[in-house]
Amino acid sequence: MNRLGSKFVPLLNRRQALELAGAVSLGLTSVCLAEENSPASTVETFEIIDTNVHLFRWPFRRLPLDETVRLVKKLRQFNISQAWAGSYEGLLHRDLSSVNRRLYQQCAEFPELIPIGTINPNLPGWQRDLEDCKTKFNMPGIRLYPNYHHYTLKDLFVTELLQRAESLGLFVQIAICLEDRRTQHRSMQVQDVEISPLSELLGQLPNLPVQLLNAKLPAALTAQLAKLPNLFLDVSRVDGSAGIAQLAEVFPLNRILFGSHAPFLIPEAALIRVHESGQFDKAELQAIYAANAVALLKASRS
Structure with missing residues (x-):
């Protein structure tokens, strides 16, 4: 049900959400809400920004959407107008300059894809790689993998x-x-990244937007991180249909972003979790789907 507004809006149920996968043949190409008591079942569409996708091959097995063309087709099917894309090559490759160049070139072929460069501060020349992300490839952000690159957030670099x-x-x-x-x-x-140092780190960098991807945190830690105004989370690892609503009880909704973790997970999984939460009105849903991501981008450029 609508949590903040006065108008009640029924959300798609699980079956309807799954049927979105075949919606193109019916002419329905976006995630939608149907307003209750509307004689014509008025459809409201949402712009969606997926802040958590990867391109190329996952190192340990093939994934159904690990070809960029197939992934983009799936994103378009659900009206995902923009996807922030990292590179699976960045996990194990040592030449990250070439990794970021290939990512940039691949994203240039698809208007939906925004390249997010990989930086490994354990490798020599990472400062140059970071500079190139901005100056050569015009990337809006970078993606870090401390657990795969064998460092912690406590390291001075x-x-x-x-x-x-x-x-x-x-x-x-x-x-x-x-x-x-x-x-x-x-x-x-590979262990999950230990994030306890973030409070001190981000306290020193109040103008740096930082987003945690695939975080599954206890409520107490989430509430502590909520005090950091420049920290954002995605929904890719939230459990169950009630999980996102529970997250919003302890973490500001305006800093919760849509992220699917595709192609490791299918985008439908995250879409279903958002829709089945049943706790958000249209404005709140649009915030999770896209507006919060736009705000993050603006914050990084200000």
């Missing part, structure tokens, strides 16, 4: 990296987890 990103007008995304440890390859067990 992380402070330097974040300071440089802020000075360049880049936002920073930190991938907390990419795969549940129970399904990881035995030769590469």
Whole structure:
């Protein structure tokens, strides 16, 4: 039900949301709401910005949408007008300059895709790679993988990296987890990123927007992080239909962004979780789907 407004709006149920996958053949190409008691079932469409996708191959198995053309087709099917794309190559490749160049070139072929560069501060020349993300590739942000690149947020060079990103007008995304440890390859067990140092780090950098991707946090820690006005979360790892509403009880809704973690997960999964929450009115849904992401972009450029 509508939580803040006076008008009650029924959300799509699970079956309807799943049927969106075949909606193109019916002429319905966007996520929608049908207003109650509307004789013509008035459809309201939403712009959607997916802040958490990757291109190229996941290193450990093939994924159904790991070809860019197929991924973009799926995004268009659900009216996802923009997707912030990192590169799976950035996890294990050492030449990140080439990784970011290939990502930039691939995204240039699809207007929906916004390239987000990978930086590994454990590699020599990361400062140049960071500068190139802004000056050569016109990327709005960078993505960090501390667990795959074997450093922690306590390391001194992380402070330097974040300071440089802020000075360049880049936002920073930190991938907390990419795969549940129970399904990881035995030769590469990767822990979730320890985020406790963030409070001190971001306290020193109030103008740097930072988004956590795939974070699954206890309520107490989430409430603590909510005090950081420049910290954003995505919904990709929220559990169940009630999870996003529960998140919004302890974390500001205007800093919750839509993210699907595609192609590792299918976009439908995140869309269903948002719709089945049943707690948000149209304005709140639009904020989660796109407006909050636009605000993050503006904050990084101000």
